[in-house]
Amino acid sequence: MTAPAARPTLARTDGQPILAPSILSADFARLGQEVTDVVAAGADWIHVDVMDGRFVPNITIGPLVVRALRKITQATLDVHLMIVEPERYVAEFCQAGADVVTIHAEATPHVHRALQQIKACGARAGVSLNPSTHESCLEYVLDDCDLVLVMSVNPGFGGQSFLREVLPKVAAIRRMIDARGLQDQVALEIDGGISTSTAREAAAAGARAFVAGNAVFSGGGGSKAYAQRIADIRTEAALGAGVMT
Ligand code: DX5
Ligand code: ZN
Numbered sequence: 001m002t003a004p005a006a007r008p009t010l011a012r013t014d015g016q017p018i019l020a021p022s023i024l025s026a027d028f029a030r031l032g033q034e035v036t037d038v039v040a041a042g043a044d045w046i047h048v049d050v051m052d053g054r055f056v057p058n059i060t061i062g063p064l065v066v067r068a069l070r071k072i073t074q075a076t077l078d079v080h081l082m083i084v085e086p087e088r089y090v091a092e093f094c095q096a097g098a099d100v101v102t103i104h105a106e107a108t109p110h111v112h113r114a115l116q117q118i119k120a121c122g123a124r125a126g127v128s129l130n131p132s133t134h135e136s137c138l139e140y141v142l143d144d145c146d147l148v149l150v151m152s153v154n155p156g157f158g159g160q161s162f163l164r165e166v167l168p169k170v171a172a173i174r175r176m177i178d179a180r181g182l183q184d185q186v187a188l189e190i191d192g193g194i195s196t197s198t199a200r201e202a203a204a205a206g207a208r209a210f211v212a213g214n215a216v217f218s219g220g221g222g223s224k225a226y227a228q229r230i231a232d233i234r235t236e237a238a239l240g241a242g243v244m245t
Contacts, residue, residue, distance in 0.1 A: 010076075010100070010124060010146060010187040010209070012044060017203060017237035019230050020045035020078050020189065022213030024060065024158040027220060031065070032072050038216065041226035042234075045078040045100070047191070047211045049158075050093070052083035055107050056156035063089070063096040070097025078211075080128065080191065082155045083107065087114045094121030102126030102149050105137045115144045128191070130155065131163050135172045145186050147209075148173055152202070153192030158213040162193030167205045174206025199233050203240025210237050 012018055021043045026034035035046055048066060053059040066079060079098040083089065086103040087110060093101050101118045105111055105127050118125035126147030127138065131154060138148060150170050153160035170190060177186050189209035190202045199210055216229050238244045 009184050011184065015243050017199075017234055017241055017243070018044040018187070018189075018209035019216075019234055019237075020047040020209060020211045021216040021226070021230070022047040022049055022158065022191070022211050023217075024049045025213035025217035027217075032068070034217070035069055035073055035075075037223040038226050038230075039073055039075045040223040042230045043075060043216075043226075045076040045209070046073065047213075048077060048079045048098075049213075050079060050081045050083060051156065055084045055104065056082045058156045063092045066093055066096040066098055076100065078102070078189075080126075080149065080211075081107075082128075087117055090114060090118050091121050094118065094123040098123050100124040100126055100147055102128050102147060104128045104130065104155075105133055106130055111137070112141050112144065115141060119144075126187075126189075128155075129169070131166050135169050135176065138173065138176065142176060142180065142182065142186065147187045147189055148177075149189045149191055149211075150207070151192050152190050152194070152198075155192070159218070160193055162195075162198040162202075164201070166190075167201060170202065170205035170207050177206075194233065196232050196236050199236040200240035203237040205240075207237075208241060210234075 021038045051058045051060040076099045078100045115125040124146035128149035152166045190207040191211035194212045195215035
C-alpha cells in the first residue's frame with residue numbers, strides 16, 4: 001500500500017509573505033473581474049468572508065459564490081466562515097471548491113470535530129480567534145490545523161482599524177507553532193486593518209499570511225492599481241518577517 005501523497009504546504013516556495021485580498025471590499029457587481037484582476041496583480045489567495053448575521057452582525061455570501069469563483073480562478077480560495085454551527089456547512093463549502101475552510105473557535109463547542117470534517121472533505125482546515133479569545137484554545141487542536149487566523153478587528157465589517165493589542169497573541173501562537181516544529185504545516189494568518197502601516201508589525205510578531213480588503217480594493221483601479229498596493233503591503237510584511245530578498 002502506498003502512503004498518501006504529502007499535502008503541499010500553504011507557504012510560498014520562495015518564503016515570501018502570502019497576500020490574501022478580501023473580496024469583501026471588492027465591487028460585487030463585477031466580482032469575477034475583480035478576482036481576475038487581483039490574481040493578475042499578484043494575490044496568492046482569495047479571501048472569502050462568509051457572514052451569517054448571527055455570529056457577526058452582517059450577512060454576506062454563501063457556497064454559491066464560492067462555486068462561481070472556483071470556475072474562474074485557480075488561486076487558493078481561503079474561506080473564512082463567520083457563522084454559528086459551522087459544522088453544518090463545512091462540507092458544502094468544500095464541495096463548492098474552497099481550498100481552505102476556517103471556522104471560528106467561538107462558533108462551536110466542537111472545534112476538533114469541525115476540523116476533521118473539513119479535512120475529510122479534502123480541504124485545508126483553519127481555526128480563527130476573535131480579538132478577545134486566548135491562544136490557549138489552540139492547545140489541543142494546533143497539530144490538527146493547517147492554518148490559524150488571528151482577527152485584528154472584531155469580525156463583521158471591512159475597513160476597521162487594526163487592533164494592536166492582538167500582536168502579543170500573534171507572537172504567542174508563533175512560539176507555539178515553532179515549539180512544536182509545525183512551521184511547515186501551520187500557516188499563521190492575520191485579518192483586519194492590514195495595510196502598509198500595519199503589515200510590518202504583524203509580520204514581526206510572526207504572521208506570514210496577510211488578509212487585506214480595504215487596502216487593496218478601496219477606490220478600485222483594476223490590476224495595475226492592485227499590483228502596486230499588493231506589492232507595497234508585501235514589502236512591508238517581508239521587512240517585518242526579515243525575508244527581504
Ligand atoms: C472582517 C473580515 C475581514 C475583512 C478585512 O470581518 O474577516 O476579512 O474583510 O478587511 P480590511 O482589510 O478592510 O480590514
Ligand atoms: Zn476574513
